[in-house]
Amino acid sequence: MPDYLIDPMPPQLSAALVAKLQRVETATVGHSRHWGFMDRGIQPLLRGKRIAGAAVTLAIPGQDSTLLHHALGLLRPGDILVVDRLGDDKHACWGGGVTIAAKAAGAIGGIVDGPCTDLAEIEDSDFPMWCRGMTPITTRLYNLGGTMNRPISCGNVPVSAGDVILADESGVLVLPVAEAEAIADAAIARQERGERNQERVKAGEKLGDISGATKMVLEAMKAGT
Structure with a gap:
């Protein structure tokens, strides 16, 4: 069966x-x-x-x-x-x-x-x-x-x-x-930050400056010299 x-x-x-x-x-x-x-x-x-x-x-x-x-x-x-x-x-x-x-x-x-x-x-x-x-x-x-x-x-x-x-x-x-509600709340907050950052980039700011990536690269290069 x-x-x-x-x-x-x-x-x-x-x-x-x-x-x-x-x-x-x-x-x-x-x-x-x-x-x-x-x-x-x-x-x-x-x-x-x-x-x-x-x-x-x-x-x-x-x-x-x-x-x-x-x-x-x-x-x-x-x-x-x-x-x-x-x-x-x-x-x-x-x-x-x-x-x-x-x-x-x-x-x-x-x-x-x-x-x-x-x-x-x-x-x-x-x-x-x-x-x-x-x-x-x-x-x-x-x-x-x-x-x-x-x-x-x-x-x-x-x-x-x-x-x-x-x-x-x-x-x-x-x-x-x-865990779903807490994960959803955190994701929605991240998405809202992302939308604000996109508007800043459209207005002329550099993504690397906003995210901190450019600072990290420049500091690493400086430390290596």
């Missing part, structure tokens, strides 16, 4: 936290935090998208998408489905039909540690997706088992159900819920 391990759906994020996270660029967090970022091979299929929400986790074996089809019926508005393909990089578990079902359930995005298919249908659905590229070879309903809302690995990062997912054009970040 196939082995299915399915845990309850995780708590969702508050609307206030989601709104705050949607202001944050993953690259801003990457200035100060170097862990929790998925492998850069997982890239967005649509440009200009940023999503923030709680992870619903799935692990399914290579040629099978039976549990994925079942999971689509459990998704709630605001969920982000994160799929561990257990090392498979040949078969697309996610295509046009899955996209339409996920969007109809209210999910706001999907992240697959493997390829997808049906790019035109994903684009037509305007559904944010991150994956490892495209393939025409798809999965079937082989009923091989899998896990849902258990810990997984996606993009070489551990993901637990309910973890915060922040994804945009630069990549995908996984955060513990307890």
Whole structure:
């Protein structure tokens, strides 16, 4: 018999936290935090998208998408489905039909540690997706088992159900819920400083003078003479 391990759906994020996270660029967090970022091979299929929400986790074996089809019926508005393909990089578990079902359930995005298919249908659905590229070879309903809302690995990062997912054009970040608000506040403050510095550069100041880089270079050169 196939082995299915399915845990309850995780708590969702508050609307206030989601709104705050949607202001944050993953690259801003990457200035100060170097862990929790998925492998850069997982890239967005649509440009200009940023999503923030709680992870619903799935692990399914290579040629099978039976549990994925079942999971689509459990998704709630605001969920982000994160799929561990257990090392498979040949078969697309996610295509046009899955996209339409996920969007109809209210999910706001999907992240697959493997390829997808049906790019035109994903684009037509305007559904944010991150994956490892495209393939025409798809999965079937082989009923091989899998896990849902258990810990997984996606993009070489551990993901637990309910973890915060922040994804945009630069990549995908996984955060513990307890740390998310403080990280968002720090990132927003950094972004606001960056915007002020950009205005100063446009007004004629040099970036190296503002950042302190020029002072560091000149002092190092002076010390070396």
